[in-house]
Amino acid sequence: MEAAVTVLLIFVVGMSGVTSAVLGFIAETKKLTPDDIHVSGRECVYPANPAHALAVCAIILLAVSQIVASVAGGCCRPGGGASKSTRRVVGVVVSILSWIMAVIAAVFYWRGAKLNAPGTRDATFAGAFYEKCLVIRGGVFVRAAVLSLVATSLAIKSCVLLRAPAAKDAPAVEGAAADEPRPHGQHPPEAGVAVGLPQWPAQGNGQAPYPQPAAAEGYGQARV
Template sequence: MEAGVFVVSAVVGLFAVASAVLGFIAEEKKLSPDDIDVSSGECEYPANAAFVLGICAVLLLAVAQIIVSSVAGCCGCCKPRAGASESRRVTGIVCCVFSWIAAIVAGVSFVQGAAWNAPVTRDTAPLCYYLKDGVFRRAAVLSLVAAVLGIKSYIMLRAAAAIEPKPDGQQPQQLAPAAAVATGYPQQYAYPPQGYASNQQFPAAAAAAPDQLYGQGPSTQYPPTKGYGEV
């Protein structure tokens, strides 16, 4: 894994885990029916740690989502890509969309839980409402799901961008003959190979007898021997 991917994943995961931990703690600290006082026909909700924990949790979740969406290019929509990596890009966009859906549901649950644990007085006596169980817990789990989907979206979109062809349509340059030999590609010659004469370059040689061209003419080193004829 590249250093940049590791850093982004670690930061986003850290914020998401912190948000989830605060959510689980808020679930244990939330107001119960016994904590609510009834005075003069009003329900008085005392100060509670779940209110602050819920606000901090939703802020951490928002920061995590903003970071992972920014580095991923706004879910891949700010820089649309196409080509061989189209399938990875679509997968990254789908993960990003579901990540935001989970984050929004988690954020609403955090805000709902914090609102019902705020230190206020409500004129609802003798019926005093309180937060049911599982709201903060659901938000904590969804914050982790949102972070996992966001990181997966970032990795998929980054991988799609890595194998994307150049936008200007330029193709890789042709290898030089020396580079072609070094890389194992066949070398093409634009001139006759060494050792072979061209008729255009040597017209006198082309007009010579074929046996003189190929070295089969009379030899001066070994003169011809006497011949015998029948009369």
């Protein structure tokens, strides 16, 4: 169940971040150009265009991706040993880097959205009889889209590191089970203690048998 939830959260983070980047690339092709802006007296008229809405949606999706990744990482979840703590430290560092990349991407998105918003703005005088209007430079949305992809990949990495289960304990030492008690009170024999019974047959009088010394060589039995 935990693995399924992790996969689902990573899918949401990835889809939101990638969609944000795609919208950024599309906004780059739809942004206003100097030919689209008209000068009326001392004002610049910016017509409506899709780049403004695309940039705003890209910011929202990027924020959703980062928030879901941070919540999925479980920053408040307790650690689980030295290996778990080390993994969490790396995961937190990666998450911070992801947020830094996301903030920079959002700044580029916001800059592009502001300069592509429809409306009128005061013209800037570049000379006595020359007026100019501000226009977004090429590549702003592209940089934002690339940074969105980098932030999303780092967010997924941090989510995996922070949600990874703790390492299992090392297996028991071989032979340790020999020290455990056996059923019915049986215990394994201690090392160096000989066990067993004598192999001489029992006699009828109930006395334990003893080995008889062999007759001496060279001597016969005594005669009566």
